[in-house]
Amino acid sequence: MFTFGIGASAYALTPGYHSFAELSAAEAPADYTIKTNDIGSDTTVLALHGGGVERGTSELVEALNGYGKYNTYSFEGLKTADNGSLFLRAVEFDEPTAVSMVQDSDYTVSVVGAAGDDEITYIGGQNKLLAELIKLHLTTKGYQVQTLSVPDRIAGILDSNIVNQNQLFKDSYRLGGVQIAVSKGLRDKLAADPTALAGYAGVIDDALSGSWPVIVSQLEKITNANYNGFLHKFDPTKPNFEKKVNQILKKGAKTPKELIENIQE
Template identity: 70%
Template sequence: MKKEMIKVLAFVVLLTFGIGISTYALTTGYTSFAELAAAEDPSDYQITTNDKGKDTTILAIHGGGIERGTSELAEALNGYGKYNTYLFEGLKPTDNGSLFMRAINFDEPKAVDLVQDSDYTVSIIGAAGDGEVTYIGGQNKILAELIKLHLISKGYNVQTLSIPDRIAGIMDSNIVNKNELFNGSIQLGGVQIAVSKGLRDTLVSYPLVLKDYSGAINNALSKDWPRIVTVLKKFDKPNQGFFSRLNPLKPSFEKKVDQILKKGAKTPEELVEDTEEE
């Protein structure tokens, strides 16, 4: 009884403070695609892969009726012609939530292959809440910050997530973080964008808002990110000194990124400039 009360209180606290829990984050869902495929009718879901041979892949692993609006955003980004895209969409008339697979368990082969062949990855998932909020997470902290600043510049409410948030997207097992090693040696990981239900409903209902929102993400990925990458590649060097003997492969890369982020850039251009100054 006490354990049940603790769970209820924890959930109330999360809602009170507005943490953007995914609609299905408190359920386990399927633990693998093989499990899902064995239990579900193939006509109840659809997998769409668009491999254009680009270095960036956009994922919507809870698309269609699972988390409404995530497919639409991925498709809008696909329209720019600069990214590979992957969609796993629920097609059931009702109860598409039964098709849910957590990002840390998502191992559908086509998605895995596409991500592993990509330099950079962005995963779009849903979050709960009627407010219009975007939650940014993932291991690629500097790209996450860049996307955040671009969205904020357009007037969107964006919050950064980290441990212990359930949708922070920072675990190695999350499919978004399984892209190619940066510069062949660093696990840079990807960016997870969790969009609240309220905002997803708006994106689906108003094409101009969807264009504006996706345009901000596109500008981050295609305009400013290449400039930052040029500088980041110079940071891929092992640490020197005593601690390098304990872990000779540990890069100074993360320290450099943290130094950049601590400068507190307020605009995308400031973040680019802060990076170029390092």
């Protein structure tokens, strides 16, 4: 069963492969490349379907790489045609280098493609706070953004999605990652217009390197508070943390500043 409409991904009807071993056994090494830059950052940004597979995704990751603040990973199709055959779903993306980089990271962001000629960004993933933060940064700069959840195929919320397989926050709380699905219309624009690409990447960088560290410092205070009390010894990962995150999101911040203020409260 496929989900169509605004939530349908650009690769919804692409069979692709079910493992990297399957892909590498069937495809010529010259038809794809893997680019990595591991600088030891706590944040890794991925393009799982870069190059000719989903044009514009690896370009965005490369633009973020230019800030020198993040580990970056791109799997890029290099075929002259039919790069869609190199597709490996995010929930089955097990290329060893990507898996290792994600598992060593505290925070992860994956950039994938979505269908549609409109210029729109779809935000998903298990890390609801970071997803909302990126959304607010983009919307305040005039970009059209929609948050996705089940049953959207590109919601990015499954545990099996590689973006959600990063380290636990405070060794106890699963934050997961954020999946940014960029429509074909917007991806084509970013790939063709360096100014547009720099502007879009700059907004995401502001969210990741400017606002997010402030939020993390507040989240650490929340988790420290959760560790207090006699009941902690019986259940150290009781869902107090998730409850507080949901309460923060329900306040409906309109700007990144408001979101930070809501957390501080």
